[in-house]
Amino acid sequence: MVKTHLDIYHLRHSQLSQYERDGFLSPxxxxxxxxxxxxxxxxxIYEAAHGSVMKSPYRNKPHLVFKWVAETIRNPKILDLVESILGPNLLVWGTNFFIKEPGDNTFISWHQDSTYWGLSRPDVLTVWIALSPSRRSNGAMKMIRGSHHLDQLPHIDTFQENNLLTRGQKVEFEFAEENAAWIELEAGEVSLHHVRIIHGSEPNVGADRRVGLAIRFVPTDVSQVNGIKDYATLVRGRDDYRHFQHEPSPEQSLGTAEKNAHTRIADESFKLFYQGTGREPKFSD
Ligand SMILES: O=C(O)CCC(=O)C(=O)O
Structure with a gap:
């Protein structure tokens, strides 16, 4: 019998149980x-043309301006994985590049993604794609197994200079860091993680850059509860709820219409990330 991608990428029962137990699945x-x-x-190629590494604002929601990212978020293998966990009707709520250059000292503090996202339920799944190897030496992610079973925990905003999170938010909770699971990936592998899992990563002290693309998926019945107009892209199934404004798909990379749509939509998501801080988004990183 010929195997289709469906046979291969829907998660097996044992993988689903592992995800439910641990809050992540990798590699x-x-x-x-x-x-x-x-x-x-x-x-x-984009970075070379712009003479610098990928910067804000296009680190956030790059699927609105780069055709290749828009295609990646619709990759059927990825959608099969996600469908196994979140069901058949899927929105992409966000995408982010997480790039650490060797020796640049950037890191991600221990946190739960759910902290400032304002989503109605913690049924939110990240697919983190390694575009370079992601190892201990170059700042792979670490996760606290089973911590997604905890409720939303308090966080403090540190606004640390080298922290790649918008507020440098850090979970206020005691746990044994030495027991963290390392999420080491080869280029082309992905990890899946739950929106409540406690995770973070250290600086890149290796020789190569560490490049990750995170895609945030929600089922269509999840909504935004923080009072902002919120946007998402329908990537599989149907959306009978229309809790989110549907995002346009780029017809070309970095066209004027695409850049304008990105500005309009990403500005709204930055309002959410910085809500109540009195700070402006930092576009200089
Ligand atoms: O790339 C990292 O090291 C962390 C990424 C992260 O926090 C996330 O994708 O939720």
């Missing part, structure tokens, strides 16, 4: 090394 190969190299090249 899963989605792209070949060659395919991952091609994705990384697209990013690096």
């Amino acid at each position: 899963i190969r989605v792209f070949s090394e060659q395919e991952a190299k091609a994705l990384r090249l697209q990013l690096e």
